[in-house]
Amino acid sequence: MNPRSLLLHAYVYAVLVFILLPILVILPMAFSETTYLTFPPQGLTLSWFGDFFTDSRWMASTWFSVKIAVLTAITTAVVGTMATYALVRGANAMGTLFQAFLIGPIVVPHIALAVALYLFFQNAGLSGTTLGYVLAHSVIAMPFTVFTVAAALTSVDPALEDAAMSCGASRFNAFRLVTLPIILPNVISGALFAFIISFDEPVIAFFLAGIRDKTLPRMMFDDIEQNLTPIIPAIAVLLTLLSILVLLAAAVLKHMADRNKGAEGQ
Amino acid sequence: MKGPGFFEADGRQMSKGAILLLMGPFFLLVFVAFLYPLGNLLSISVLEPTPTLANYERVFDNPIYATVLLRTFRIALLVSILSLVLSLPVAVLMANSRGPKAVLITACILLPFWSSVLVRTAAWAILLQRNGMVNGFLQAIGLTSEPLRLLYTQGAVVVAMTHVLMPFMVLPIYGALRNIPPAYNRAAAICGAGPLRTFWEVTLPLAMPGIIGGFILVFLTALGYFITPSLLGSPQEMMIATLISQQMRENLDWPFAAALVGVLTLIVTVITLIFSKVFQFDRMMGGRA
Structure with missing residues (x-):
């Protein structure tokens, strides 16, 4: 060297x-x-892990966060895939508007979005509700899901669907039976990203939290601000394991997607 | 914004109704959870208590708030420069490595990227506390005789934010470097340029879009950063996000908090539009795994 x-x-x-x-x-x-x-x-x-798993407040906030993150993952995967499909297969003219709407929520600082949502949700009675969190987390996770799905969808030959439709399939069936299986690994990894983004999201959660319903990041924020107990390192271990699992899953899905692409080329 | 190239349309045309049905939920979601709430908040900044620009005048006329704004700019700029200095060599080595070394570097960059910001901020709080490792190290090598106050300072905010935001710099630069055909480097070498000259005159100019993109991304994120400054910074030396939170939660001064959000949003939007060409959002998001 x-x-x-x-x-x-x-x-x-x-x-x-x-x-x-x-x-x-x-x-x-x-x-x-x-x-x-x-x-x-x-x-x-291992007593700090024991404390975490037996404390009802930590457990309640963890399950609340899991629920929000799962619903956010499903929402972004379904809504994002639908919109991306429409764009790729026909609504080209809406591309610019779509991108502006997609990128807007992540270009605007999270603090701005958090304050705006706090005001709106208070008036609409959505503060601290599952629906409120899922709506908020879905808009900030959407770009990650959409771009992951679009990367697969743009490489699927439209002639495959045309062939299915020529054989009598409806467009929905052509999508469900032909296109969806090809892009599924990307849809799932897009949903995984959305899950992690929602599960780790601290800023919007800080402002939207009600008195009772706090997400895990909000509970962690309070603990770090007040006295920083050894429960935080225990949670750090669990969260790091989760991140590693998600990254590994995404790598496996990417491998599957590449194999799909390869099979299609033959 | 980018043209329709990425979302290429092809194949059998869909009906207008089908397109509307498929895109409807997306536009509805963005309207309900982004456009309307933000528009509503910004309208308060100019309409309350009466139609006025007084809330904005307060931001710039009051020296306390002007100082917060300036400090926010200074810290964001410092964090971006530090991130660039740390990231560029990492991205260069990452782009030129194969096999286990490439995997190791990529994992080191991606793992923190996907781990909780709160965990990393808490780690810095532990490292920088009075009897923490950094103070212990400084005393052990004889730099100080008693523990320094490191936590709740601007220095703590700058170091921790650089740590948290660095991956956002590495990935776009790495992406730009990977797109440079290796033949260019060989061509430069054949023409007699040494490795340093090749780097300065071939690699760096070609990687510039990634470098600028990463720099702006880190700068914009740092401008509005909330968690790390709130937990590690001094209450006397606030950044704008903490000020917004304080005005809203403690002073309940909605019109003024809304004006601060307006200023921040305007700055970020203008910078994004100026640099929209170098932002390749599809690559930054889709390429994350």
Whole structure:
């Protein structure tokens, strides 16, 4: 390795240490016996996980977040796939408007959207409700799902559907039996992204929370702001495992999608 | 915005009714959860208590609020520059690596990207606390004799935000670098350019759209950032998002909070429109896995 390349490698690995360090420090603390957060952790215990899984408030907020995230994933997958399909198969003229509507909610800062939704939902009686959260999370997760689905849909030869329709299938059946199986891996990975975006979403959740119904990120925010207990590292371990699982699932789905593409080309 | 190229239309035409039926739910959702609430909030900023621009004048006339705005710009700019300095070499090595090394770097960048912002912010709070690791390290190497106040400072906000937003810089630059045909580098080498000269005169100009795109993305996200400054920053040195939250939740001053949202939204929208050509949203989102 020449000196320049050595320097580049040293610099990059130093940056990667900077990126990983906070996560590598917080995760072991979940197993520490001390009630305050210290590094290196002392002793070995799983009691903080026990505390998390037995505390009714943490559990209620976790299930609330799971419910919102699942509904958000389903909403974005269905609504996003429908709109993307219409766009790719006919409504070309609406492309610019569609993109503006799609990108708008993520270009505008989350704080602006959160405050606007807080005001509107209070008047509409949607504060702290499941429906309110699902609506809000769906608009910010939508672009990720749509672009993932569109990437697959634009590569499906429309002649496949035309052939099915020539054989007497309705457009819906042609989509359901021909196109959907090809794009399904992308639809699912788009839904997975939406799930994670909703599950981790802290800003809108901060403003929309009612007094009783708090999402997991909102509970974590309160804990970090007030006293930062060792439950946070325990949750960090669980959330990191979840992220790894989702990334692995997305990688497997991508592999399946590539194989679909390959099969279609033969 | 981009033309219709990405969403190419082809095949047998659908009827107008079918298109409306398929796109209706999408437009309804965006209207209910984005357009109407934001429009409603912005209308309050100019209509309450009476039709007026007084709420906006307050933002710029009152030195306290003008300072918050300036500080927000300064921190966002600093975070973007630091992110660029840290990200460019990572993206270069990532684009030029194959096999396990490429997987390792990609995983290091993607894992934090998909892990909770709150977890990462909490980790910085632990690292920077009085008896935390950073203070311990500084004392161990003899730089200070007693623990420094690191938490609840602007420095803490800048470091943690750089950490959280860096992946948004690496990925667009990496995308741009991967699109440069390797033949260009070989051509430069054949013409007698060394690796450094090739990088400056061939690679860097071609990667510029990705670099600008990443920089603007980090800058805009940092401008409106709420979580990290709220948890790690000093209440005396607020950024605009925390000020908005305070005006709304503590002072219940809706028209003024709405005007602050208006200023922030206007700045972000104008910058986005100026740079819309370099934003390749489809690639940034679809290519995340």
